[in-house]
Amino acid sequence: xxxxxxxxxxxxxxxxxxLGDHLPHPETGERIPASQRLDEIIELAKLAExxxxxxxxxxxxxxxxFTTQAHSVVLAAIAQATEKIKIASSSTIISTLDPxxxxxxxxxxxxxxxxRTEIVAGxxxxxxxxxxxxxxxxxxxxxxxxxxxxxxxxxxxxxVDWQGQFRAPLKNAxxxxxxxxxxxxxxRAVGGHPSSAVKAGYAGVPIFVAMLGxxxxxxxxxxxxxxxxxxxxxxxxxxxxxxxxGFFYLAETTQQAQRETYPYINAGMQKTxxxxxxxxxxxxxxxxxxxxxxxxxxxxxxxxxxxxETFGHQRYIAQMDFGGIPFDKLRKNIELIxxxxxxAIRKYTAK
Amino acid sequence: MKxxxxxxxxxxxxxxxxxxxxxxxxLDKYPDAEVTLLDLAEYDMQFSDGRNYLDxxxxxxxxxxxxxxxxxLLIGTPIFQASIPxxxxxxxxxxxxxGLEGKVASMIVTAGSQRHYLIPEQQLKPILGYMKAQIVxxxxxxxxxxxxxxxxxxDDVKFRIERLVEDTMTLARTYQxxxxxxxxxxxx
Numbered sequence: 059x060x061x062x063x064x065x066x067x068x069x070x071x072x073x074x075x076x077l078g079d080h081l082p083h084p085e086t087g088e089r090i091p092a093s094q095r096l097d098e099i100i101e102l103a104k105l106a107e108x109x110x111x112x113x114x115x116x117x118x119x120x121x122x123x124f125t126t127q128a129h130s131v132v133l134a135a136i137a138q139a140t141e142k143i144k145i146a147s148s149s150t151i152i153s154t155l156d157p158x159x160x161x162x163x164x165x166x167x168x169x170x171x172x173x174r175t176e177i178v179a180g181x182x183x184x185x186x187x188x189x190x191x192x193x194x195x196x197x198x199x200x201x202x203x204x205x206x207x208x209x210x211x212x213x214x215x216x217x218v219d220w221q222g223q224f225r226a227p228l229k230n231a232x233x234x235x236x237x238x239x240x241x242x243x244x245x246r247a248v249g250g251h252p253s254s255a256v257k258a259g260y261a262g263v264p265i266f267v268a269m270l271g272x273x274x275x276x277x278x279x280x281x282x283x284x285x286x287x288x289x290x291x292x293x294x295x296x297x298x299x300x301x302x303x304g305f306f307y308l309a310e311t312t313q314q315a316q317r318e319t320y321p322y323i324n325a326g327m328q329k330t331x332x333x334x335x336x337x338x339x340x341x342x343x344x345x346x347x348x349x350x351x352x353x354x355x356x357x358x359x360x361x362x363x364x365x366x367e368t369f370g371h372q373r374y375i376a377q378m379d380f381g382g383i384p385f386d387k388l389r390k391n392i393e394l395i396x397x398x399x400x401x402a403i404r405k406y407t408a409k
Numbered sequence: 410m411k412x413x414x415x416x417x418x419x420x421x422x423x424x425x426x427x428x429x430x431x432x433x434x435x436l437d438k439y440p441d442a443e444v445t446l447l448d449l450a451e452y453d454m455q456f457s458d459g460r461n462y463l464d465x466x467x468x469x470x471x472x473x474x475x476x477x478x479x480x481x482l483l484i485g486t487p488i489f490q491a492s493i494p495x496x497x498x499x500x501x502x503x504x505x506x507x508g509l510e511g512k513v514a515s516m517i518v519t520a521g522s523q524r525h526y527l528i529p530e531q532q533l534k535p536i537l538g539y540m541k542a543q544i545v546x547x548x549x550x551x552x553x554x555x556x557x558x559x560x561x562x563x564d565d566v567k568f569r570i571e572r573l574v575e576d577t578m579t580l581a582r583t584y585q586x587x588x589x590x591x592x593x594x595x596x597x
Contacts, residue, residue: 185460195458316597332463332477333505337595 062243062264063144063176064299064372069407070362071373072400073113074106074392075148075303078126081382084325089382092125096132098385103136105389107143109396113375114140115148115178120187123329130163137171145171148266148303148375149180149247153201154191156225157209158233165237173238178266179206180247184330197224203257206246210263213241245301252283259287262298266375269304269349271339274368277302277349281369299372302365305343305350306376307383308394312344312353319352322381351376355398362399363406410441410581413479416448417486417497423519425450426559427551427570428485431517434574435483442578445479447472449496457502465503473503481513481581482542483574488520488528501536509542511588513581515573516548519556526550543584549573 059066076099082089090098103114114136118129126132129147136145145167150160160177168175181202188195204222212218212233221227246258248265258265265284269277285295305323309315320340328334343350344357349365351358362374378391414432416425425448432446452468462473476482486493514537518529529548537544549570555563561570 183461185464195460313596316595320597332461333508336510337592337597340597341595 059297059299059372061241061297062245062299066372067409069404069409070366070371071112071301072395072403073111073115073144073373073375074102075115075117075375075377076102076126076379077117077119077148077377078124078129078132079119079326079330079380079382080125081123081322081326081329083382084321095125096135098388099126099132099379100135100139101385102379102388102392103143103145104139105392107140109392110400111143111392111395113144113146113373115146115176115375117148118151118187119182119184119330120151120190121184121330123326130160130167133175134163134167134170137167137175140171140174142174144174144176146176146243146245147178149178151182151187152179152205152209153181153198154187154193155205157205157212158225158228158231161209161212161233161242162235164242165235168237168242169235175237176243176245177209178245178247179209183249193224200224207261210244210261213244248280248284252280255280255284256287259284259289259293260291262288262291262293264299264301266301266303269302271305271335271343271348271350273345273347274349274365275347278368281371300369301373301375302349302369302371303375304377305352305380306358306378306391307352308355308358308391308399310354312357315352315354316340316344318387319381319383322383324381326381355394359399359402362403366403366407410439410443410481410578410585411479412442412444412481412483412577412581413476414444414446414483415476415485415497415500416446416450417484417500418489418494419450419496421487422559423551423553423556424485424487424517426556426561427517427519427549427566428483430561430567431483431485431570431574434571435578438574439578445475447475449500454496454499454503457499462503462505462508469503472500476500476504477508479512480585481515481577482509483515483517483577484533484537485517485519486529486533488518488525491525492528492532498536501540504540507541509537509540511584512542513545513577513584514542515545515577515580517551517570517573518548519551519553521553523552543580545573545576545580547573547576 080095106114116129116132164177218228218231245266246263248254248267288295307315307319324334414428416428455469516529555566
């Protein structure tokens, strides 16, 4: 676990992530300027650090209604504005970037942040990045696998010999700068489906699993398949951390939390994914066994602990800014996380 | 109420003729409905490659967005080689999993003979069911002999189409009321 800067004795890590969505208010249709959204993301990271959260990450989406396409630039600003909190991408769409440039950027951010930077590499669910950046969508799978492998290789070797289909060959190439402690934690982003987690297992790479809603036991299958694959690949599952990611929001009661989030999540999903969030499924999210952590602090604490018991994971990251939820609500949530959620989670999960 | 009628083949005239007749009936009897007829022969559709429907361009994006916004679908299809044509299957493949949830769907089928009568029952309905549509159970099955040069010549076919249009709208309106009632149960 040390390789991934995880100390299991401290218990489950808690973080925040944003996709960098930039959506109009579901009722008024008004949208804050992109500059304000970016300021608020950086401010959110600072508040998270002040409240004692472990982690903050920013995603890359090349679509309408997003504003952190240049997510590494945003992370550099966050590196400068914070001192202790771990920072990462969630995710870097490695398929349509040059792994050498990505590594240069993130190693630099790691130096600026004094060793706090990580990369989570994904494949994108929407695919606007392919046309925009000049790649063929038919290579979706292969682009990801090849470029992710190269990224891992650069992380492990300062001088790289490599050749592949989608990038000019590297001959004893010297990739600089190097991260503060020699290498970066690099994770594979995994959707719900076990097949991608299995690939990560065979390759001996830690995973981030995104979970929008549904029973925890459903996602446990993905995590179990991952750990099985690690073993079959000759790795020790105890050395590889698992992170989960999903919706989160706190209010006095579950009803209030659902009322304050549903319109944003529903309208946001409709705009960014082409389908709203069914009320029936959202309502089931309140069940103690559902992975959606939207409710009162006490209920959410119990859910996170139940998820921890089920998954045995090392980090949970919360998405609570989706759909343009007003910043004062986010600020209040961070306060509650710091005062109520973190102490409880650490008390029960630290060894 | 948004109703989208689809002529599911890119060749021939019978499916288009039947679905046009249904659309005219709909406009006549339900003037409040917003009706769009998508004749696939008029669009240049890409094959589905698994991407989100919002990520297509041109006609493919236009057609899929129109269908996703519909409350009810009137699907017209011929039978090719004992099944629905690839052009119509491609439409389903372009849409998200469960993409017809909350929509009512009905079927008008044209075919060369009676041999294919169960094909909509056994091949089209399972697709609509998997995609979570609310299906109007009875469909209109029309044979070649019921047409003469882009006209329906059999009054029985016209009557059956008229009844299907009514059934589609009755189910669509009822289903919208059910949805509204259901939505109102949640306090968020």
